[in-house]
Amino acid sequence: MSETSSVILAGVGGQGILLASNILSRAALLAGHDVKTNEVHGMAQRGGSVVAEIRYGEKVHSPLIEPFAACALGSLEQIEALRYAHVLAPGALAVVSRMRLVPTTVSSGAAKYPDDIGERLARAFPNLRHIDAAAAAEKAGNPRANNLVVLGALSMGLDFPEALWEKAIAECVKAKFVDMNVVAFSLGRRLAS
Amino acid sequence: MQELMSGNEAIARGAWEAGVTFASGYPGTPSTEILENAVQYKADMYCEWAPNEKVAFEAAAGAALAGARSFCTMKHVGLNVAADPLMTLAYVGTAGGFVAVVADDPGMHSSQNEQDTRQYARFAKIPVLEPADAGEAREFMKKAFGISERHRTPVILRSTTRVSHARSLVALAEREEHPPTGFVKDPPRFVPIPAWGRKMRVKVEARLHELRTAAELSDLNRVEMAGNELGIIACGIAYQYVKEVFPEAAVLKLGWSYPFPDATIRDFASKVKRLLVVEELDDFVEEHVRSLGIPCDGRDLVPGIGELSPERLRIVRARMEGRDTEAATMVAEAVDLPGRPPVLCPGCPHRGVFTALGRFDVVVAGDIGCYSLGVMPPLNRMDTILCMGGGVSVAHGIAKSGEKKKVVGMVGDSTFFHSGITGLLDVAVNRSDVVICVVDNRTTAMTGHQDHPGTGRTLMGDDTVAVSIEEMARCCGINRVRTVYPYDIEATVGAFKEELEAPGPSVIVSRAPCPLARKMTLGKPLKVVAEKCRKCGACLRIGCPAIEAADRRPSINTNACVGCGICPQMCKFDAIRLDQEEEERALT
Ligand code: SF4
Ligand code: SF4
Numbered sequence: 001m002s003e004t005s006s007v008i009l010a011g012v013g014g015q016g017i018l019l020a021s022n023i024l025s026r027a028a029l030l031a032g033h034d035v036k037t038n039e040v041h042g043m044a045q046r047g048g049s050v051v052a053e054i055r056y057g058e059k060v061h062s063p064l065i066e067p068f069a070a071c072a073l074g075s076l077e078q079i080e081a082l083r084y085a086h087v088l089a090p091g092a093l094a095v096v097s098r099m100r101l102v103p104t105t106v107s108s109g110a111a112k113y114p115d116d117i118g119e120r121l122a123r124a125f126p127n128l129r130h131i132d133a134a135a136a137a138e139k140a141g142n143p144r145a146n147n148l149v150v151l152g153a154l155s156m157g158l159d160f161p162e163a164l165w166e167k168a169i170a171e172c173v174k175a176k177f178v179d180m181n182v183v184a185f186s187l188g189r190r191l192a193s
Numbered sequence: 194m195q196e197l198m199s200g201n202e203a204i205a206r207g208a209w210e211a212g213v214t215f216a217s218g219y220p221g222t223p224s225t226e227i228l229e230n231a232v233q234y235k236a237d238m239y240c241e242w243a244p245n246e247k248v249a250f251e252a253a254a255g256a257a258l259a260g261a262r263s264f265c266t267m268k269h270v271g272l273n274v275a276a277d278p279l280m281t282l283a284y285v286g287t288a289g290g291f292v293a294v295v296a297d298d299p300g301m302h303s304s305q306n307e308q309d310t311r312q313y314a315r316f317a318k319i320p321v322l323e324p325a326d327a328g329e330a331r332e333f334m335k336k337a338f339g340i341s342e343r344h345r346t347p348v349i350l351r352s353t354t355r356v357s358h359a360r361s362l363v364a365l366a367e368r369e370e371h372p373p374t375g376f377v378k379d380p381p382r383f384v385p386i387p388a389w390g391r392k393m394r395v396k397v398e399a400r401l402h403e404l405r406t407a408a409e410l411s412d413l414n415r416v417e418m419a420g421n422e423l424g425i426i427a428c429g430i431a432y433q434y435v436k437e438v439f440p441e442a443a444v445l446k447l448g449w450s451y452p453f454p455d456a457t458i459r460d461f462a463s464k465v466k467r468l469l470v471v472e473e474l475d476d477f478v479e480e481h482v483r484s485l486g487i488p489c490d491g492r493d494l495v496p497g498i499g500e501l502s503p504e505r506l507r508i509v510r511a512r513m514e515g516r517d518t519e520a521a522t523m524v525a526e527a528v529d530l531p532g533r534p535p536v537l538c539p540g541c542p543h544r545g546v547f548t549a550l551g552r553f554d555v556v557v558a559g560d561i562g563c564y565s566l567g568v569m570p571p572l573n574r575m576d577t578i579l580c581m582g583g584g585v586s587v588a589h590g591i592a593k594s595g596e597k598k599k600v601v602g603m604v605g606d607s608t609f610f611h612s613g614i615t616g617l618l619d620v621a622v623n624r625s626d627v628v629i630c631v632v633d634n635r636t637t638a639m640t641g642h643q644d645h646p647g648t649g650r651t652l653m654g655d656d657t658v659a660v661s662i663e664e665m666a667r668c669c670g671i672n673r674v675r676t677v678y679p680y681d682i683e684a685t686v687g688a689f690k691e692e693l694e695a696p697g698p699s700v701i702v703s704r705a706p707c708p709l710a711r712k713m714t715l716g717k718p719l720k721v722v723a724e725k726c727r728k729c730g731a732c733l734r735i736g737c738p739a740i741e742a743a744d745r746r747p748s749i750n751t752n753a754c755v756g757c758g759i760c761p762q763m764c765k766f767d768a769i770r771l772d773q774e775e776e777e778r779a780l781t
Contacts (some may be wrong), residue, residue: 012533013535024683025197025360026197029197029362030686034361034362035197035360035361035362036359036360036361037197037359037360037361038355038358038359038360039199039358039359039360040302040358041223041225041226041303041314041358041641046535046537046538046563046566046639047533047535047536047538047738048533048534048535049532050532060361061433061434061436061437062433062434062436062437062502062503063326063355063359063360063361064355064434064502064503064504064621065438066502066503066504066507067504069510079530079531079533082524082526082527082530083527083533084529085523085526085527086524086527087524102741102742102743102750103531103532103533103534103738104534104536104571104736104737104738105531105532105533105534106531106741106742106743107733107738107740107741107742107747108570108571108574108733108734108736108742109730109733109742109745110531110570111528111531112531113530113531113743114529114530120526121526123525124525124526124527125526143752163765172262
């Protein structure tokens, strides 16, 4: 019904979701779209589960995405991908980093990190790219660039040319980090192709 | 020119464009980033963090009385603290424009309650504006100053989490200059002693009448006519959800919701067959619509607890159409996922205090800040939380009630300056036998690390006096004041033991800077030596997210560990140490 595209990014506070969201919304803006995003600030960021929602199209009203309406999901951690799986349209692209961050609820023995996470992801997301983003980030020269690798892989399913992404990255990060981020991003693209 | 901005950035921008010269506030999610962004315009606009919201409000009021355009920022509960000056500034009125920006947190993402700030506008008989996105936030901010000056009234701009923290396109303009006109002595105007206050009281009613007329004519309220089957009155972010879920409905968008534009509401209602009010939190507009004798739906269909979303409005729509109202279910693979609640960071100094306090059977009255997380397992070391500063006064009350257990009050550094000091005076003067622990991490951590009166730095980036918590405590009349280093667990336990045993009140200042704020590590990452570990689980009871465990076998995530040295103090078997290479390097 609506022409608005919605993308959801999930992860853990401190993983750099906000930067990924900035770059994606900047790319949508450069492509000439109306854009709205929603991000999490405050208490939830202290190592809690966080999401960013990015919506773009001709005219966007709500910054929040409805269930089963996102055209792509990127997750920097495995269980966080499942936590927001119900936001993704059935069969749509999911890029999930193989990163496993054990929550304190698991360490304290109150809960269990699912052993079958790989199978669960494969079942929940028929169109899954389960990528080793950490290794790619390492290769790009910064183990924390997991976010850019995932964004790069996700970009394969979004309709913007690569040059526009690079421009968006350049506008969102400090000059001295542009090259590293672009490398991480293109390694991500390669992982997804 | 257009920019992608959050609502909070846009509010700061709007203030600057409106020619504001004074801004004050106290951090609080979701309002914090307004002043953090406002300070980029510091060449034109003075910006400061005040010790609390009451002070921020009063300071901004002072600037407005001197003819400056001024504003203050706070979260919804902050306005409770500032309610005193609010209620009387509504009488006194302003000379320069004055706007109180208050951000509500429906759904309590980062708050202890839900409150609808619009009720305060009605309570104080002043206007409230409700932007629906960042673009409007900027525009409404500018219009708020016009309304304030034209009617000599304070104005509230009410934001909510999804307005403040959502980003959208904002059209930018140049700044208009409104230099302060200077203070003009006029006691009957500015001094509400009873004789003059009674005259002000009458004026407030007359002003409300004028404001109602202005609201009727204002383009902040607009009708988007479509079909006439369904008409929806919507405020704030709820408008966006309505446009998404009811694209065919006629909409009366109230950007200036109080004083209610009765004629506009009546006219709109008369043009549609069915009327629905969609608003977040209280049934503020709906109740009024009903009081006008206009039948409508609202809270009977739209939930008033928690925040709205397009998803929740879909359910409303389904119900209106007599369809099944099932909420979207989680996918099957997501059931039983372990929760990931926020936790104290690796190396957080508060962990040391909670670990030490865990050795005592005491009642702990807590307060608001990162350390509120100490209430959660595995630390479990906080028993009450009420409000900012409540850690001190609640502890006093528990102790004075005759409670058999000893009582500890816990308060953060920023919270101590905010409103812990007055509670401490109560403790000292009325002699309760409590231990007040000020967890001083040299910053206002939870809201993203803002300065406060103890840090020695202003929001404008200048060096300033750093107020000493210890001296402050002594000035309040506390004789036993001491400082501990919270990473030294035994010393911290010892300090608590002595102070709990000593008669009379004491203050323990636990001082170590927040490592996240300084982006610092305290040492090299540690590791668990597998052969030595007996899986006793002691290190897991401090809740450090860098210690991961499977079947009670701990391991340390070296990317996350900041080497604070707390966990080795838990281990009786000396199994946690620097990794071997590091050890050798340290020996040579
Ligand atoms: S931000 Fe600072 S004070 Fe807050 S939990 Fe992290 S380390 Fe502790
Ligand atoms: S030393 Fe221990 S308690 Fe401190 S950050 Fe590292 S793992 Fe956590």
